[in-house]
Amino acid sequence: MNTPEDKTCASCGRRIEWRKKWERDWDSVRYCSAACRKHGVTATDEALESTILSLLEKRKGGATICPSDAARTVYEGEDDGWRDLMEPARRAARRLVAAGEVEITQKGSVVDPSTAKGAIRIRRTR
Ligand SMILES: [Zn+2]
Numbered sequence: 533m534n535t536p537e538d539k540t541c542a543s544c545g546r547r548i549e550w551r552k553k554w555e556r557d558w559d560s561v562r563y564c565s566a567a568c569r570k571h572g573v574t575a576t577d578e579a580l581e582s583t584i585l586s587l588l589e590k591r592k593g594g595a596t597i598c599p600s601d602a603a604r605t606v607y608e609g610e611d612d613g614w615r616d617l618m619e620p621a622r623r624a625a626r627r628l629v630a631a632g633e634v635e636i637t638q639k640g641s642v643v644d645p646s647t648a649k650g651a652i653r654i655r656r657t658r
Contacts, residue, residue: 535550536550536558537550538550539561539562540626540627541562541563541564541565541568542562542563542568542572542573543563543564543568543569543571543572543577543623544564544568544571544623544626545623545624545626545627545628545629545630545645545646546626546645547646548561548563548564573627576606576617576620577623577624577627580602580603580606580617580620580621580623580624581624581627581628583606584599584602584621584624584625584628584634584654585628585633585634587601587602588634588654588655588656594655595655596637596653596655597653597654597655598651598652598654599618599622599624599652599654600614600621602621602625603615603617603618603620603621606621622652625652625654626645629645630645633656633657634654634655634656634657635654635655635656636648636652636653636654637652637653637654637655638650638651638652
């Protein structure tokens with residue numbers, strides 16, 4: 533039997549590498565960890581995804597946004613509580629990469645969303 537293709541976690545958007553222990557129920561594996569299974573995808577997570585797409589729609593061809601743009605847009609308070617949405621915004625961007633909607637870049641090059649560290653930019657898939 534061939535090793536099945538890797539999957540993407542439905543919550544954090546990181547790659548789930550196939551492991552022998554999942555041989556029997558790989559088809560039903562959706563999350564990379566118990567924490568992700570518990571978190572799932574919240575209404576805020578969905579709002580971040582749609583905000584990323586709508587912000588990109590307003591940018592002219594190929595332009596990028598920062599996850600913080602989506603975090604600030606979704607956060608409703610006046611203080612800097614949007615910072616707590618930074619990691620959720622990155623998770624949303626990774627899920628959109630898995631969906632084929634966007635690419636994550638660093639210094640203008642497309643990077644692997646599962647391993648990229650530091651500041652990232654988001655743009656529509658070309
Ligand atoms: Zn995960």
